[in-house]
Amino acid sequence: MQRHVTLRLFRRGPAAEVTLTLLVLLAIVLLFTDATWTKTNPVRQAIATTLYPFQRAVLFPRDMLKMANEWVNAAALIKSENEALQRQRITLAQVSTNAALLSAENTQLRRLLGVLETAVDRPTVVVEVLYEPVNAFTRRIVFNKGSRAGIAQGMPVIDESGVVGQITRVTPMSSEAAMLTDEIVSIPVQVLRNGLRLIAFGSSAPGKVEVRYFSSDADIREGDQLVTSGVGGVFPAGLAVGRVDHVERNPASGFARAEAQPASHPERHRHFLVLQVPTGDGLTSLPSAATISSTGLAGATDKTK
Amino acid sequence: MPMAHDVGPESVETTSGVGYVWATMLLVWVLSLLPWRVWHAAPELLLLVITFWSLHDSRRVGMLVAFLFGLTLDVHDVGPLGLQALMFVLTVYGAQAMQRRVLRFDLLQQSIHLLPVFVGAKLVTVLIGSFLVSAWPGWSWLFSALLTTACWPLVSWLLLLPQHRLDDAEGGST
Numbered sequence: 001m002q003r004h005v006t007l008r009l010f011r012r013g014p015a016a017e018v019t020l021t022l023l024v025l026l027a028i029v030l031l032f033t034d035a036t037w038t039k040t041n042p043v044r045q046a047i048a049t050t051l052y053p054f055q056r057a058v059l060f061p062r063d064m065l066k067m068a069n070e071w072v073n074a075a076a077l078i079k080s081e082n083e084a085l086q087r088q089r090i091t092l093a094q095v096s097t098n099a100a101l102l103s104a105e106n107t108q109l110r111r112l113l114g115v116l117e118t119a120v121d122r123p124t125v126v127v128e129v130l131y132e133p134v135n136a137f138t139r140r141i142v143f144n145k146g147s148r149a150g151i152a153q154g155m156p157v158i159d160e161s162g163v164v165g166q167i168t169r170v171t172p173m174s175s176e177a178a179m180l181t182d183e184i185v186s187i188p189v190q191v192l193r194n195g196l197r198l199i200a201f202g203s204s205a206p207g208k209v210e211v212r213y214f215s216s217d218a219d220i221r222e223g224d225q226l227v228t229s230g231v232g233g234v235f236p237a238g239l240a241v242g243r244v245d246h247v248e249r250n251p252a253s254g255f256a257r258a259e260a261q262p263a264s265h266p267e268r269h270r271h272f273l274v275l276q277v278p279t280g281d282g283l284t285s286l287p288s289a290a291t292i293s294s295t296g297l298a299g300a301t302d303k304t305k
Numbered sequence: 306m307p308m309a310h311d312v313g314p315e316s317v318e319t320t321s322g323v324g325y326v327w328a329t330m331l332l333v334w335v336l337s338l339l340p341w342r343v344w345h346a347a348p349e350l351l352l353l354v355i356t357f358w359s360l361h362d363s364r365r366v367g368m369l370v371a372f373l374f375g376l377t378l379d380v381h382d383v384g385p386l387g388l389q390a391l392m393f394v395l396t397v398y399g400a401q402a403m404q405r406r407v408l409r410f411d412l413l414q415q416s417i418h419l420l421p422v423f424v425g426a427k428l429v430t431v432l433i434g435s436f437l438v439s440a441w442p443g444w445s446w447l448f449s450a451l452l453t454t455a456c457w458p459l460v461s462w463l464l465l466l467p468q469h470r471l472d473d474a475e476g477g478s479t
Binding site for chain 1: 335336338339340342343345347367368369372376377380381382383384385386387388390391394395398401402433434435437438440442
C-alpha cells in the first residue's frame with residue numbers, strides 16, 4: 001500500500017505549488033489586462049460565444065413559462081395594456097402638438113440668429129433584457145442583441161422615462177450595458193431650470209447618480225431636473241437623466257457634490273432602445289477602468305455608507 | 306461494511322466514473338448560469354462540486370479545471386476576467402493541500418476543516434475586486450462563504466450516494 005502511494009506520487013504531474021503559482025499569475029495578469037486595456041476582449045468574446053447556447057438553453061424554461069403565462073392571461077393583459085396605452089396616447093398627443101409648435105418656433109429663432117441646424121433623427125435598435133448578471137461591484141444588464149444587430153460599444157441605452165445606461169461590451173449575439181448608476185458611466189447633463197452644464201457619474205451609493213466637479217456657488221438645488229446636454233455627441237440632448245435629491249456644498253474646498261435619483265426604472269421593463277450613435281473615433285469611447293479608479297479616489301469626498 | 310469516514314482516498318477515487326464526475330460538474334455549472342445567484346449570500350454550488358471532485362478525484366479534477374470554470378463564470382457575470390477563476394484555483398489548492406487529512410474525517414468535520422479555505426479564497430477575491438473599483442461591497446460575501454461551507458456536508462453526501470449504493474451492493478453480495 002505504501003509503495004503504491006509512493007509510485008503515484010512520482011507519477012503525478014507538476015507539483016501543486018507550481019500549478020498554483022502559474023495559475024495565480026495568469027489570473028492576476030488577466031485581471032490587470034482586463035482592468036486597464038481592452039486586449040482581453042477576444043478571450044471574453046470567445047468564452048461568451050461558447051456560453052451563449054448554454055445561457056439560452058438554461059433560460060429557456062423561464063421564457064417558456066413567461067410565454068405560457070402570457071398566453072393564458074392574454075385577454076386580461078391586453079386589456080390593461082390597452083387602457084394604459086390609451087391614457088398615454090392622450091397625454092402624449094398634447095405634448096406632441098406643443099412640441100411641434102416649439103420646434104417650428106425653435107427653427108425660426110435659429111434662422112434668425114444664424115445658428116446651424118442640429119443633428120437628425122438617429123436609427124435605433126429595440127433590445128430585450130437577456131439576464132442581469134450577479135455582481136457586487138457593478139450594475140450591468142445583458143441584452144439579447146449584439147454586433148450583428150448593429151450595436152457597438154459606447155451607444156446609449158434609453159427607456160421611455162430617460163437614460164438607462166451605455167453599452168460597454170458587445171459580442172456577436174449579445175451586448176452588455178452599464179447602468180447610469182454604475183461608476184464607469186458619465187453623462188454630460190444640463191439643469192433644466194437654468195441650463196447649467198454639469199457631468200453626472202454613477203455613484204458609489206446604490207441606485208443614485210452623482211454630479212461632481214462643480215463649484216460650491218453653482219445654482220443647483222433639490223428638485224432640479226437633469227437632462228442630457230448633448231455635449232460630446234454620444235448622448236443626444238434632451239433625454240431625462242434624473243432629479244436632484246440633495247446637494248452637499250463644501251465651503252472649505254470650494255467644490256460641491258449633488259446626488260440625483262435616476263428618472264428611468266430599468267428594473268420595471270424588459271425592452272429598451274439602443275441609440276445607434278456613431279462611436280469609435282476615440283473621443284466618444286468609454287473611460288477605461290484605470291481612469292475610473294483614479295476618479296473614484298479623487299472624487300470621493302464622503303463615501304461612508 | 307465500509308463507512309464513509311473509513312474509506313481512504315485511493316479506493317474512493319477509483320470508483321467514480323469519468324462520466325459521473327463531469328456530468329455533475331456540468332450540471333451544476335449550467336444551473337449556475339441561472340439568476341438565483343443574484344442573491345449576494347448565495348452559496349457557491351459550482352465551487353463546492355469542483356472542490357469535492359478535486360478531493361475525491363484529484364487526478365482528473367485539479368486547479369486547471371477549476372480555473373477554466375471560474376473563467377466562464379467571470380464572463381457570465383460580466384466581472385473582471387480572472388476574479389472567480391482565482392477564487393476557484395485558491396480553493397482547490399487549499400482543499401488539495403489538506404486532502405489526505407480532510408478525507409479521514411466525516412462530512413461535518415470536513416466542512417469545519419474546509420471553512421478557512423472557502424472564507425480565505427473568497428476574502429482574497431473580494432479584496433482584489435474592491436481594489437479594482439475602489440469600493441467595499443459590504444459583508445454579504447462572508448455569508449456566502451459560510452453558507453457554502455454549510456452546504457458542504459449535504460453536497461458531499463449527495464455526490465457520494467451512488468458510491469454508497471455500490472458499496473452496499475458489494476457488501477451485500479459477499
